[in-house]
Amino acid sequence: xxxxxxxxxxxxxxxxxxxxxxxxxxxxxxxxxxxxxxxxxxxxxxxxxxxxxxxxxxxxxxxxxxxxxxxxxxxxxxxxxxxxxxxxxxxxxxxxxxxxxxxxxxxxxxxxxxxxxxxxxxxxxxxxxxxxxxxxxxxxxxxxxxxxxxxxxxxxxxxxxxxxxxxxxxxxxxxxxxxxxxxxxxxxxxxxxxxxxxxxxxxxxxxxxxxxxxxxxxxxxxxxxxxxxxxxxxxxxxxxxxxxxxxxxxxxxxxxxxxxxxxxxxxxxxxxxxxxxxxxxxxxxxxxxx
Amino acid sequence: xxxxxxxxxxxxxxxxxxxxxxxxxxxxxxxxxxxxxxxxxxxxxxxxxxxxxxxxxxxxxxxxxxxxxxxxxxxxxxxxxxxxxxxxxxxxxxxxxxxxxxxxxxxxxxxxxxxxxxxxxxxxxxxxxxxxxxxxxxxxxxxxxxxxxxxxxxxxxxxxxxxxxxxxxxxxxxxxxxxxxxxxxxxxxxxxxxxxxxxxxxxxxxxxxxxxxxxxxxxxxxxxxxxxxxxxxxxxxx
Numbered sequence: 001x002x003x004x005x006x007x008x009x010x011x012x013x014x015x016x017x018x019x020x021x022x023x024x025x026x027x028x029x030x031x032x033x034x035x036x037x038x039x040x041x042x043x044x045x046x047x048x049x050x051x052x053x054x055x056x057x058x059x060x061x062x063x064x065x066x067x068x069x070x071x072x073x074x075x076x077x078x079x080x081x082x083x084x085x086x087x088x089x090x091x092x093x094x095x096x097x098x099x100x101x102x103x104x105x106x107x108x109x110x111x112x113x114x115x116x117x118x119x120x121x122x123x124x125x126x127x128x129x130x131x132x133x134x135x136x137x138x139x140x141x142x143x144x145x146x147x148x149x150x151x152x153x154x155x156x157x158x159x160x161x162x163x164x165x166x167x168x169x170x171x172x173x174x175x176x177x178x179x180x181x182x183x184x185x186x187x188x189x190x191x192x193x194x195x196x197x198x199x200x201x202x203x204x205x206x207x208x209x210x211x212x213x214x215x216x217x218x219x220x221x222x223x224x225x226x227x228x229x230x231x232x233x234x235x236x237x238x239x240x241x242x243x244x245x246x247x248x249x250x251x252x253x254x255x256x257x258x259x260x261x262x263x264x265x266x267x268x269x270x271x272x273x274x275x276x277x278x279x280x281x282x283x284x285x286x287x288x289x290x
Numbered sequence: 291x292x293x294x295x296x297x298x299x300x301x302x303x304x305x306x307x308x309x310x311x312x313x314x315x316x317x318x319x320x321x322x323x324x325x326x327x328x329x330x331x332x333x334x335x336x337x338x339x340x341x342x343x344x345x346x347x348x349x350x351x352x353x354x355x356x357x358x359x360x361x362x363x364x365x366x367x368x369x370x371x372x373x374x375x376x377x378x379x380x381x382x383x384x385x386x387x388x389x390x391x392x393x394x395x396x397x398x399x400x401x402x403x404x405x406x407x408x409x410x411x412x413x414x415x416x417x418x419x420x421x422x423x424x425x426x427x428x429x430x431x432x433x434x435x436x437x438x439x440x441x442x443x444x445x446x447x448x449x450x451x452x453x454x455x456x457x458x459x460x461x462x463x464x465x466x467x468x469x470x471x472x473x474x475x476x477x478x479x480x481x482x483x484x485x486x487x488x489x490x491x492x493x494x495x496x497x498x499x500x501x502x503x504x505x506x507x508x509x510x511x512x513x514x515x516x517x518x519x520x521x522x523x524x525x526x527x528x
Contacts, residue, residue: 161391161395164388164391164392164395165392165395167384168381168384168392168395171381171382171383171384172379172381172382174343174344174375174379175375175379175380175381176392177343177362177363177364177367178341178343178363178367178373178375178379179367179392179393179395179440179441179444180364180365180367180368180395180396180444181364181392181395182364183364
């Protein structure tokens with residue numbers, strides 16, 4: 001029984017990371033109806049930047065915030081320079097560009113930073129007051145960080161005018177433009193936010209899986225499964241789905257399929273959701289009267 | 291009276307298909323002008339052309355003495371042209387109040403915004419009852435009211451109204467036009483109204499233009515248009 005609870009707790013910690021990355025995927029999906037396959041590699045690259053800053057002698061939190069802001073700017077710039085010119089391109093071209101970005105980030109990271117495994121520090125020290133026998137301080141901290149991001153985003157999108165206009169631009173670009181909302185700028189902001197959230201997810205997962213160019217590949221698949229389970233167009237669903245995938249992955253890995261087949265669980269979930277319930281558990285079905 | 295909008299030799303096309311073949315149209319300050327015509331005459335296209343929305347145009351458009359060709363849809367909206375598009379364009383999964391707040395996203399005068407919001411609820415009490423409801427769950431008439439109120443929240447100088455009567459029951463149409471009459475008396479807003487329902491449009495408007503297959507074939511004061519034989523036969527069914 002105790003191992004069960006422990007496995008659930010561990011699952012929640014990785015679930016927090018999946019939830020963050022899933023949220024980043026959903027944000028871009030809502031606005032553009034594209035899944036950014038490069039999201040994970042962009043997060044990995046951000047984490048390498050943070051690692052470099054820490055190596056250069058910066059404190060953890062200074063490196064953390066510089067990385068988040070830098071990722072925001074870089075991600076917005078990618079939207080502006082690469083994605084925006086494609087807004088009338090066919091679906092498949094955009095997918096190809098996303099995969100191209102994935103490969104580019106992966107290779108450039110290997111080229112610049114090397115491919116060996118590196119240790120990445122956790123900001124939550126081993127003897128912090130809040131860890132316990134059940135969960136390590138880093139796991140508690142990860143869940144806490146994930147919940148903070150969720151709360152901050154929720155407040156932003158619900159209660160600020162900028163958040164409201166971003167939602168409007170994603171939902172109905174035509175009407176938004178007639179109201180004077182700069183849709184292109186909103187998209188760029190959305191990309192920036194997604195990049196910043198991804199960076200946080202990367203920095204939270206790196207202490208657990210070690211830092212290397214391939215560290216986010218699996219995480220992205222879990223996150224994608226989380227987003228799909230929750231409903232790819234629903235931010236709340238992405239969070240719930242992310243946590244759910246984290247727990248399921250751990251429980252099934254421990255008791256049923258073994259560690260080697262953990263990633264298969266995520267892939268089975270993806271295929272299962274697409275077959276049985278494509279809208280996801282919380283997928284939005286807008287009520288519409290005609 | 292000063293001239294608010296002056297359109298000269300306006301051509302508009304979707305891709306290679308030209309829909310407007312050079313129209314002239316004026317809106318004076320404080321006026322309600324209606325653009326009448328059958329389905330496919332180019333009424334909606336005219337409004338879109340004024341906002342550079344989804345169409346390509348040629349010709350000149352002068353708004354408050356300033357040429358607006360080459361400006362983006364967003365810039366034109368920011369200059370005070372409120373557009374209530376065909377199909378209403380409400381944000382379906384957002385609440386009524388969020389829709390209204392989007393109408394005034396660029397305004398910084400918070401106190402005036404609050405007053406305006408109350409005024410909208412006063413014009414359209416139905417919206418007040420449903421302020422927290424998803425816009426997609428509203429009836430067609432309520433959505434039309436929401437679209438008009440949302441545009442007015444932006445404090446426009448010129449309001450472009452695209453077939454507010456479309457698909458609505460006659461009683462609802464009567465309601466909406468009664469409110470429009472009140473709005474034109476109380477707000478300093480000029481209106482360019484596109485309608486298929488000529489009878490009700492001529493009751494509200496000062497001037498009317500008749501559009502046929504992309505050309506203005508007749509224009510004049512509403513009174514004269516109402517008594518014009520051709521208009522009566524073709525558009526009033528008399």
